[in-house]
Amino acid sequence: MSGDSFPLDLSLPRFATDSCEATTLFLELRKPLLRYLAGLGLSGDEAQDVVQDAFLSLHQHLAAGGSRANIRSWLFRVAHNRARNCQQSYARRMGKPLDPVFDSMSRDATPEQAVLAQERFHRLDRAIRSLECQERECLMLRAEGLRYREIGEVLRIPTSTVADMVDRAIKKLAEKCNV
Amino acid sequence: MCDYSGRLIAWMDGELAENEAPVVEQHVQSCEPCREQVAAYEEVSRDFAAYCDAALEAATATKVSRKLPSWVPVAVGAAAAAGLLLLALLPPTVKQVEPVPQAGIATPPAVEVPRARPLKPAARRHVAAQRKAPDENWAMAGPAIQIAIPADAMFPPGAVPEGVTYIANLSLKSDGSVQGLRLQP
Numbered sequence: 457m458s459g460d461s462f463p464l465d466l467s468l469p470r471f472a473t474d475s476c477e478a479t480t481l482f483l484e485l486r487k488p489l490l491r492y493l494a495g496l497g498l499s500g501d502e503a504q505d506v507v508q509d510a511f512l513s514l515h516q517h518l519a520a521g522g523s524r525a526n527i528r529s530w531l532f533r534v535a536h537n538r539a540r541n542c543q544q545s546y547a548r549r550m551g552k553p554l555d556p557v558f559d560s561m562s563r564d565a566t567p568e569q570a571v572l573a574q575e576r577f578h579r580l581d582r583a584i585r586s587l588e589c590q591e592r593e594c595l596m597l598r599a600e601g602l603r604y605r606e607i608g609e610v611l612r613i614p615t616s617t618v619a620d621m622v623d624r625a626i627k628k629l630a631e632k633c634n635v
Numbered sequence: 636m637c638d639y640s641g642r643l644i645a646w647m648d649g650e651l652a653e654n655e656a657p658v659v660e661q662h663v664q665s666c667e668p669c670r671e672q673v674a675a676y677e678e679v680s681r682d683f684a685a686y687c688d689a690a691l692e693a694a695t696a697t698k699v700s701r702k703l704p705s706w707v708p709v710a711v712g713a714a715a716a717a718g719l720l721l722l723a724l725l726p727p728t729v730k731q732v733e734p735v736p737q738a739g740i741a742t743p744p745a746v747e748v749p750r751a752r753p754l755k756p757a758a759r760r761h762v763a764a765q766r767k768a769p770d771e772n773w774a775m776a777g778p779a780i781q782i783a784i785p786a787d788a789m790f791p792p793g794a795v796p797e798g799v800t801y802i803a804n805l806s807l808k809s810d811g812s813v814q815g816l817r818l819q820p
Binding site for chain 1: 641644645650679680688689690693694
């Protein structure tokens with residue numbers, strides 16, 4: 457009998473590995489994804505929904521034996537594509553200045569410092585909104601720590617184009633903000 | 636403008652090729668304008684990251700404020716305070732009237748008023764019948780008042796058969812005298 461035995465493929469260890477990997481990625485990338493989506497103009501609820509959808513897709517992707525290569529850019533791409541469906545939110549967000557909870561940013565500053573910081577922030581806000589859409593997305597993904605190659609995978613553009621866009625966008629911001 | 640200025644941001648991001656990065660690094664160390672540019676780009680990058688944080692914070696704050704606008708607690712608190720103040724200032728609606736003692740007249744002792752007994756089932760049934768079929772020809776001067784009067788108080792003994800109940804519709808004048816009386820079995 458022992459010579460007729462077949463290797464038994466239990467899917468449980470693989471499932472456990474997938475779940476562990478997905479959990480690690482969730483803990484690591486949940487906030488960067490939320491920040492990126494909020495930067496694109498999604499509301500808090502919309503961003504939460506998109507992130508949940510993205511991780512559900514990740515779980516299905518891993519369970520189906522999908523590639524583990526470039527999983528970070530894969531997640532951002534899924535979230536980016538989902539967010540693109542919320543075009544109205546994007547237009548709403550980019551159509552008006554971001555008036556953040558500025559008090560929390562300048563809580564410890566003197567009134568003069570707070571006014572100066574607020575002016576500087578509004579200048580930056582105007583400069584960011586004057587960027588081209590893809591330039592802004594490149595900078596947002598860069599701010600989340602993605603490499604140029606990964607940004608290119610998310611936005612489906614060549615890495616050299618990402619480099620050009622990042623270079624151009626940073627220089628525009630520096631010029632408009634008088635840095 | 637320096638020849639290296641087009642590669643400074645890529646160098647900052649560690650995106651240059653392995654053989655190119657040391658060359659740019661060496662140049663930046665020796666070139667004051669490039670060092671200043673790198674410092675400016677780093678500052679803008681930091682500000683941009685703070686902007687992204689602020690965007691997330693604003694999105695979360697919008698969610699909270701949609702659930703509970705900031706003026707709601709103030710308005711609720713003001714309304715509650717006004718309500719309490721009104722209750723404290725307004726006189727009570729039911730006043731307890733103290734009996735005024737008159738000279739030579741002793742205040743009568745409190746008399747316990749007997750509780751109203753429920754009407755007999757037969758009387759209730761008649762009331763119900765009256766509601767179902769009101770006499771439209773009968774002109775009521777005002778709202779109906781039901782008073783239960785024993786039959787032997789109105790009629791001579793034996794005039795009303797046992798077990799028969801009447802409903803008396805009375806209309807009163809303004810001075811309180813009876814204007815009209817109608818009996819319905």
